[in-house]
Amino acid sequence: LAEFAAISGVGSRKLLQYGDKFLSEVHGFRSEQGLPIAAAETERVTPPLSNRDDFALAETLVTTLALLQKGYGVAEISRQRGLKTNTILSHVVELIEQGQPIALETLVEIGRQEKIREAIAKVGAASLTVIRNHLGEEYSYDEIKLVRADWHRLQA
DSSP: OHHHHTSTTOOHHHHHHHHHHHHHHHHHHHHHTTOOOOHHHHSOOOOOGGGHHHHHHHHHHHHHHHHHHTTOOHHHHHHHHTOOHHHHHHHHHHHHHTTOOOOGGGTSOHHHHHHHHHHHHHHOSSOHHHHHHHHOTTSOHHHHHHHHHHHHHHHO
8 A cells, every 4th residue: 555655646535545446456466367465465554754644644534434434423433533523524524525435414414414505506615604604503514514525526
């Protein structure tokens, strides 16, 4: 994974999306060709200095995704990982925008999602404040961020 991360153009997003697939293909090819796979090739290694930040970001996103998929909410993940709630929320937003499998309805009720999407359709997605002012104070910025991330993903 470190070598994959060192390739020009591979940042945290591509490392997260394609890293394991890339390694699987390389190992499959080596196996088909009768080439050995060294033990070191199957272990996670420390990435080169230039890509450590991207690698660390990808690792923390994967950890957050795994906990989400186990059914934990943002606040619980924050407590478990010892990270600020806003940090975990930013992970979830990025994961949603990347199209990772996250059950948004476990984070924001479907009816509330619909209202937020309607607001985005009316006032645009550029400003959280404008969306919230349109919806009213009973909607949190966190809910709006999550639904807006899904809206961005669908627009891409």
